Amino acid sequence: MIALLITFWYIAVPVALIVVLAFVLPRIIRTIRKNRYFASEEFLAKKAELAAVVAEHNEVAAYTSEIRGGAKFQLGVSSTGTTSYLASFENTSAHKYRRDRNVASYQAPNVHNCSLQVVRNASADPIKYLMKYFGIKADEATLGDVENLGDAIARLEAAVANLHQREAGITASIKPPAFILNHYSDEFMGHVGVELSPITVPYPVYAFEYVSAGGNSSQRSTVTLNTPTIDALVGTMSQKIKFNKSAAGQRALMTARLRALIKTRDQHTCRYCSVSLAAEPHLLLEVDHVIPVSKGGMTTEDNLQTLCWRCNRTKSNKIFAV
Ligand SMILES: [Zn+2]
Incomplete structure (x- = not known):
């Protein structure tokens, strides 16, 4: 290889130069421009002007993590596999007959292991099956838990969306050059003083799963507890509950x-x-x-x-x- 390079130096050197010019040089220039922009008086003045807005953004970010930490994003649990940790499972088939491509997810509280029929029925009637197989009882206390979960999700969704709005607002008032937004958007926020929040909404996800005896096939229906699902669950539960006198009607x-x-x-x-x-x-x-x-x-x-x-x-x- 080295011998080839030496022999064909008159090709290798221009090729290396082209690579440097095409790929490395633009990056170096961009880095210099970026450093110059973040040190510029124009940027620093705008940053100072927005200090209060940025401080409030960061407070909302802290509040968002309080909402995330203060709520339980979990409802019922599956009854299957709760003691499966006591046993160990091994496929002892001879090599050519082994079909353990699909392994049942035991020990996962949000997965209900069941027959193919239940998986299909659950996809047709998710609320009914969710309640039945994940132990979500139609009583006032559980309805309260479901409403609290819905509230926590709504508050967290609103807070996360609010942070994004504020970040867009801050970017719009500073109006950085396009190359900054394209290549250094996180660094830009860091220089402005915005603490970006990594929080997303942890929607609980429940699954009905069928795995065939030989592990040859598996099917799954999944229900995500987002606002529409929770609202439907609240509606179904309230129809089933006979509320006590103080709650009834009002x-x-x-x-x-x-x-x-x-x-x-x-x-x-x-x-x-x-x-x-x-x-x-x-x-x-x-x-x-x-x-x-x-x-x-x-x-x-x-x-x-x-x-x-x-x-x-x-x-x-x-x-x-x-
Ligand atoms: Zn107020």
């Missing part, structure tokens, strides 16, 4: 529709501090129980109010402190 169902209704009723304005979406376009608003469910408050329209994230955060900190 209890509302905590769904996306009700949350939207409360925000509209309150004109997208915080009931504590009166800040509104009209005055603050990136305002994160939440629907709160006036008397918390944990203190006997019910989901009724007059026990629900719109609060901005700051007031809701302060309120829940006070409740935890008591």
Whole structure:
């Protein structure tokens, strides 16, 4: 190889030069331009101007991780495989007959191992099968758990979307050159002081799985507990529940529709501090129980109010402190 290079140096040298010119040089130039941009007075002035906006973004990011950490993103568990850890499984077939391409997912609480018929029925009627095989009972306490999960998902979705809006707003006010956004978008946010949040919404996923005896085939139906699924589950459960007297007739169902209704009723304005979406376009608003469910408050329209994230955060900190 080296001998070849030496013999054909008159080809090798220009080729190496072309490689340097085409690939390495543009990167070096881009790095120099980038460093110059981040040190420029124009950038530093805009950064200083937006310091308060960035600080608030980072506070919302911290709040988002509080929502993520404070809620349980799990509902029922499968009854199959709960003691499977006590046994060990081995396919002892002779090599040419081994068909363990598909192995059942025992020990996974969100996977129900079942017959092919159940897998198919579950895909046709997911809510019914979810309740039946993952132990989600139609009673008031479980309905409360499902509504809490729906609330946590809605709050986290709104907070994550709000962070993205704020980040887009910050980028739009600084207007960095296109090459910065194309090649250094994360670095740009870092220089501005924005703490990017890696949080996504951990939707619980439940699966019905059939694996044939020989491991030759497997089929699966999957149900993701996102807002539409949770709202459907809340609806089905409430129809089955015979509510006790204090709840009967007046209890509302905590769904996306009700949350939207409360925000509209309150004109997208915080009931504590009166800040509104009209005055603050990136305002994160939440629907709160006036008397918390944990203190006997019910989901009724007059026990629900719109609060901005700051007031809701302060309120829940006070409740935890008591
Ligand atoms: Zn407020």
